[in-house]
Amino acid sequence: MTESLIRSVVEAIHSTPTQAVLYFSGGASQALGWLASVPGASNTLLEVIVPYSRMSLIQLLGKAPVQFTSKETAEDMALAAYNRALKLSKPGSPVVGVGFTGSLVTTHPKLGDHRFHLSTRTSNRLWSSSVTLSKGLRSREQEERVSSQVLLKAIADACNVSNSTFFASDLTEHEISTEREQCFDEDQELEQLINGKICFRIYPFSNGKIHQCFTGTQTSSGERKVILSGSFNPLHDGHLKLLEVAMSLCSDGYPCFELSAVNADKPPLTVAQIKDRVKQFEKAGQTVIISNQPYFYKKAELFPGSAFVIGADTAARLINPKYYGGSYENMIETLLRCKITGSTFLVGGRNMDGVFKVLDDFNIPDELKDMFISIPTDKFRMDISSTEIRKSRGL
Template sequence: MEGWIRAMVEAIHSSRTQAVIFLSGGASQALGWLMSVPGASNTILEVVVPYSRISMAQLLGKIPTQFASQQIAEEMALVAYNRALKLSRPGMRVMGVGFTGSLASAHPKHGDHRFYLSTRTYDCVRTSNVTLLKGLRTREEEDKVSSHILLKAIADACKVSATFKSELHDSESPHECEKQFDEDQELQQVIDGQLCMKIYNFSSDMHTVNSERKIILSGSFNPLHDGHLRLLEIASSICDDGLPCFEMSAINADKPPLTVAEIKSRVQQFRKAGKTVIISNQPYFYRKAELLPGSAFVIGADTAARLINPKYYGGDYGRMLDILLESKRTGCTFLVGGRKVDGVFKVLEDFDIPEELKDMFISIPEDRFRVDISSTEIRKSRGL
């Protein structure tokens, strides 16, 4: 490995950026460089090589009309970015990388030898494409050139500076474009389903927690109140191997989606409290479990009652069991705090949990937490 490549990879690994990388049709040497330098686990979350038509179709949810194109590179980077959001450690920046190429092959190509790559971060998507001089290089040499460009793009997205030595000819200069996103645009992408979530890291704990696990209290938080804060604090003391987070869905199963302005207003509560909040687009817990695998979800007894009630699954007990068992397979658990249900204060032990699910539910004792006030009652008292 050349010295300048090693130096660039070391800078990438030191950047506190974690990436999911999707590659098809080239730049394979870049993976070897990234993974052979110590510190690769700081950067690489996952690498997927969707080389066949079926593999690419499953990745993107469609069969592309043209596999090597700027649009496909950007779509790969977006899917990779969403995947990185799910897999990343607390406090780390994330990146999605997409590469698709049509390089020299065993049989001569009628079209150009070209490649496209895209990097997606929270505020920017950058795309480059290069058309190579045909017949100038072997397949291995074209792969090396594309690997150089991909590595440089990853370094740029990590915002690290490093020496870059291009082997491109003047006529092969990359065509580059960049799209910046502000907070409003990013939140709208969550509402529209393009992004699976946005994480606001207001907690100083984000940089001290080594576990990938999250302890999550979901709600609408309209408003956030002391009961929420205390409940998450108690749950975190019971389950002490994760990062405490609040989670709010932009999408409501029974109401219109929240607006960008509403989300930003509620987020300010967490900024003032110094707490981490995740804005997702999933209103149902089994979808939240898919989005945040391995998490411990903190819920009230009223929510637990709904989770195990077949009424909310079309009256189908088997469907309820299947859905919750799938959530269990993601590694999720539920920490249940006491709440009033139909005017009566109840705890987890008051419910008949199916035998297959009992180890998925953990009780928060009443003597450790009991708050009867709700956000609804607070809004009523304020005349809202």
């Protein structure tokens, strides 16, 4: 395979909107050089990690693999990379997680086969391949090159590069890869989210572009998210207005709503319930993230650096030791972890037990005060609530 063909495939990968996280160990190192040496790499590469030691791979996966060089381990690496790509990518961007693990030529003769396994995970597809190389045919550098070729083609396929079918590796006719593909529909992906296999799913109904937001003013689709979390049962004008005002207070950010499929005190939402609530955002033309994290300290880890838009009632719960096992110290420690992620809370006034309250009505601990920002009442005051709307509808 010529260098010019490799370069053309890499250029095609970089021209797609797909962003990638790569985890690979034991081979295919030349693929990173190819991807990084062609202009446009920052369009594609979000993160590359090489967990070469056993302990590094165990920590990356959060478990000890049954076998370090196996199809299952490559798939686990791809899934971990996919979840990481979701966290690092711009809202609405297609992402791919790539996992590779190999056992190639080394300084001493190997009793077993020279082989490698690779996998790619996108929102609707898990693909994996296993290749056994002809032992003694190649040097380590040559095995690195051929495994890198196969990995590069897999990335091109995951990015839907149209000419990737013409990209042939230097494998011999006896070195045929064993492939497996599993495709997911929306329901299956949401089930995976509810079960904790994937961390969130974005419905980018605002198309993830610089767009006219609410009042017609242009807003940057930057990496920082301005997130209004809730159950949205139903979504109403108060939610839309609150996020609009929050965006006017943020110099840069991507506005989105966030619905957790998992509730701390209730059973998780069903797939049907999630899809029904998502339809509201499609109709409103607003981006919504479906996550599986009901707690704000976990949301802060999932969406670091974000500004969370909350009501005064939520702010009161956030600083109440009751929700931290009755411990004031646990409350401070938990919220300081949120602070470390760069998260802030934009607090709007809310009617609480018949009294309208704002941020200044609460005693925010000194070490947390700079995390909480008040939304002025002259910019936002709306006493409507989803609970009242459901009552009025007899629900």
